[in-house]
Amino acid sequence: MLQSLPENIPDLPGVYIMKTRTGKVLYVGKAKSLRSRLRYYFQEGIDPRKARLMKDVEEISFIITENELEALALEANLIKQYKPRYNVILRDDKNYPYIKIVLNERFPHIEVARRIKQDGSLYFGPYIPAGVMWTALSFIRRNFNIRPCRYKLDKPMKPCIQYQMKRCPAPCAGLISEEEYRKALSEVILFLRGQKKELLEELEQRMYELSDRMLYEEAARVRDRIFSLRRLWESQRVVTSIMDEMDVIGFRYSEGNSEGGSIRYAFVILFLRNGLITGKKEFFFSSSEIDPSVVLQEFIEVFYSKEIIPPEIILLPQDPLEKEMLEKWLSQKRHGGVTLRIPLSDEEKGLLAMAEENARVFFEERSIKAERLMREIKDLLDLPSIPESIGAFDISTTSGKESTGGFIWYQGGEFLKERYRHVKVLYEEVIVDRDSHGTSGGEVTVRTAPNDYAMLEELIKRVIDNLGGEMPDLLIVDGGPGQLEILRRTVESKKEIINTPPMLVAIAKDPDRAFLVDGRIINLEGLSGPDEDAALLLRRIRDEAHRFAIMYHRKLRQKRLRQSLLEEIPGIGKKRRLELLRLYGSLDAIRKADPQEIAKKIPGIGIKRATLIIEHLRKAGNDGIS
Numbered sequence: 001m002l003q004s005l006p007e008n009i010p011d012l013p014g015v016y017i018m019k020t021r022t023g024k025v026l027y028v029g030k031a032k033s034l035r036s037r038l039r040y041y042f043q044e045g046i047d048p049r050k051a052r053l054m055k056d057v058e059e060i061s062f063i064i065t066e067n068e069l070e071a072l073a074l075e076a077n078l079i080k081q082y083k084p085r086y087n088v089i090l091r092d093d094k095n096y097p098y099i100k101i102v103l104n105e106r107f108p109h110i111e112v113a114r115r116i117k118q119d120g121s122l123y124f125g126p127y128i129p130a131g132v133m134w135t136a137l138s139f140i141r142r143n144f145n146i147r148p149c150r151y152k153l154d155k156p157m158k159p160c161i162q163y164q165m166k167r168c169p170a171p172c173a174g175l176i177s178e179e180e181y182r183k184a185l186s187e188v189i190l191f192l193r194g195q196k197k198e199l200l201e202e203l204e205q206r207m208y209e210l211s212d213r214m215l216y217e218e219a220a221r222v223r224d225r226i227f228s229l230r231r232l233w234e235s236q237r238v239v240t241s242i243m244d245e246m247d248v249i250g251f252r253y254s255e256g257n258s259e260g261g262s263i264r265y266a267f268v269i270l271f272l273r274n275g276l277i278t279g280k281k282e283f284f285f286s287s288s289e290i291d292p293s294v295v296l297q298e299f300i301e302v303f304y305s306k307e308i309i310p311p312e313i314i315l316l317p318q319d320p321l322e323k324e325m326l327e328k329w330l331s332q333k334r335h336g337g338v339t340l341r342i343p344l345s346d347e348e349k350g351l352l353a354m355a356e357e358n359a360r361v362f363f364e365e366r367s368i369k370a371e372r373l374m375r376e377i378k379d380l381l382d383l384p385s386i387p388e389s390i391g392a393f394d395i396s397t398t399s400g401k402e403s404t405g406g407f408i409w410y411q412g413g414e415f416l417k418e419r420y421r422h423v424k425v426l427y428e429e430v431i432v433d434r435d436s437h438g439t440s441g442g443e444v445t446v447r448t449a450p451n452d453y454a455m456l457e458e459l460i461k462r463v464i465d466n467l468g469g470e471m472p473d474l475l476i477v478d479g480g481p482g483q484l485e486i487l488r489r490t491v492e493s494k495k496e497i498i499n500t501p502p503m504l505v506a507i508a509k510d511p512d513r514a515f516l517v518d519g520r521i522i523n524l525e526g527l528s529g530p531d532e533d534a535a536l537l538l539r540r541i542r543d544e545a546h547r548f549a550i551m552y553h554r555k556l557r558q559k560r561l562r563q564s565l566l567e568e569i570p571g572i573g574k575k576r577r578l579e580l581l582r583l584y585g586s587l588d589a590i591r592k593a594d595p596q597e598i599a600k601k602i603p604g605i606g607i608k609r610a611t612l613i614i615e616h617l618r619k620a621g622n623d624g625i626s
Helices: 034-040 048-056 068-082 131-143 178-193 196-212 216-235 292-304 323-334 346-381 452-466 481-493 529-567 574-584 587-592 595-601 607-622
Strands: 014-019 025-031 059-064 098-101 110-113 122-124 246-254 263-273 276-287 313-315 339-341 389-398 401-411 421-424 429-434 444-449 474-478 503-508 513-516 521-523
Touching: 014 034, 014 068, 025 034, 025 048, 025 068, 034 059, 068 292, 068 323, 098 131, 098 178, 110 131, 122 178, 131 178, 131 216, 178 196, 196 216, 246 292, 246 346, 263 292, 263 346, 276 292, 276 346, 292 323, 313 346, 323 339, 346 513, 346 529, 389 452, 389 529, 401 452, 401 529, 421 452, 421 529, 452 481, 474 481, 474 529, 481 503, 481 513, 503 529, 529 574, 574 587, 587 607, 595 607
Parallel strands: 246 313, 313 339, 389 474, 474 503
Antiparallel strands: 014 025, 014 059, 098 110, 098 122, 246 263, 263 276, 389 401, 401 421, 429 444, 503 513, 513 521
C-alpha cells in the first residue's frame, strides 16, 4: 500500500492508473490536475470505499494529455481495455447493429453495420434488440425498389431471381437509371427517419402520376406500398409526439455496508426514435463509488465509448458530475450537438418515469434475489459474513493426459465470463519402480502419473497470480477434505498478494455435501425451503466449474487426437497430415473420401495407402474419435 503521493505526479490534465504490486489495473481516472485529484486519496478520513481501494494500490502511473476533454476520451478507452475492478464495467461487449446506407456508390446498397465509420454513409439505429432491425430490413426489401445485394456493379450482368420476384430494379443490368434509383432510395431514407407524412405524400403523388400516364400496373404497386406502410405504422404504438432522437436513462441503486461494501446499480436505457421506443438495454453491476453522479458519469462514458452514435438528446434523472465535458465529448462522437439534461416537458417526465420504473423492476429482480441467495448460503454454511462473490476450482484429466483446470466467478446473480480462467496443468509425478533386489540392482522402470492434489495446487496458484490477488469472497473446490486442505494451504501461501482472505469450502458429489475448514460436514441433499435454494446454487456453481474445466480438457484432447491419428499411419508424417487436413478440412471428411480421389490429389499417396488411411480413420470413428 502506498503511504504517500509520489513526487513525480504533475499539476497537469491527464489520466491516472492505479495498480497492484503485480501490475493489475484496479482503477482508471481522469483529472484536470493530476496532483490535486490524487492528493485526495492520501487524506485521512476518506470514504471507506476509497480506503478499500487504496489498501490494494501499490503503484500509480499517469498519462498527460493536452486538455481535460482528451483525458476523458482516453479514460473511456482505458476502462474498456483493462476493465478495472473499481470502475463501472458493463459486461455487454457487443457493438449494437445499425442499418447502413452506403452512399458512395452509383446505386447505393443497404447493409447491417456494427462499427461506425466516417465514410459518408448514413446510419440508422441502434436497434436493440436486433429483431426490430431485421423486421425493418425485410419490410424495405419487400416494399421499396432497392437492390438487396452488395455486389460491385462495375460490369453489366444478368438480373437474378430477385428481379423476377419484383424485389430488385436490376441496376446491374442497366434496367433502372441512376436518377430513378436515387429517388427510390430517398423513400427508404424517409421511412427510416420516420417522416411518415412526407413519404406518404411523395408516394401518393407518384401513384397519381403513373395513373395519369396509364401505367396502371406500376401505380397499383405504389398503391400497395402505401397500404403496407399505413398498416405498419398503425400497428406501432407511438408513445410520444417527440420526434427528436433521444435516449432516456433511468437507474436504481442500493448502498452496501458502511465498511465500504459495493453499491449495486441497475441502469435501463430506452431508445426513442421518431416517437417510438425502438429498444431497451439493461445493465446491472456493482461499484465502490458512493456518489451516484460520479457513477452516472462513468456509465455514460463507458456506454457511449462503444461503436455507437449518441442521439441529439439524452434525458437523465440528474446531472452527471462533469456535464459540459461529457456533452463536448459526445458531440465530437456524433459530429453534431448532443445535450444532456433532465426532463423539461410533461411528456419527457413521463418517459423518464418509464425508464426509472423499468430500472426499479430490473433492480429488484436481480439484486434482491441475488442478495437473498447469498444470505441463505451464509446461513446454511454458517459463514462469518455474507459473500458478495463466489469462485470455484476444478481439475479435469484423462489418465494424466491433457490435464486442465478451470476457475469460474459468480456475482450479482450471474456468472461473470470475463473472470473465468482455464489452465493447462503441467504437473506430472515421476514414479520409479524397482524389482525385489532393492535400490542397488535389478530392473528400473520410470513412469509418470497424474497427481490430483499437485495439479489442483498449481491451478490455484496460477489463477491467483493471473488475477493479481483479486479473489471472490467465497472459494469453492470440487472435492472433499483433501482438496479443501490444498485450497487452504495454497491460499495461505499467497496471502501477501491476496486482497482480502476468502472463506473456503469444498463441495463433494454422491452424495452432495459441504466440507468446511473447521471440520464440519453439511449435507446438501434432502433440504427444503431457503436451505434447498442455497444448496442448489452451491451445486450449480460447482457444476459450472466442472463444465468449464472439462470443456477445455475435451478441446485439447480432441486437438491431440486429430493431430496424432493420421501420424499413426505408416508413411504419413506431419507434412502429409497437414496436406490432408488442408484439402478436406476435417477427419470426418477424409474418412468419407474416395481412395482414388486422395491418391490423385496428394502426390506420394497411392491408392493402397489412401485405403489404409480411410480404414484407420473409420476404425477410430467406431471407437468414438471424431
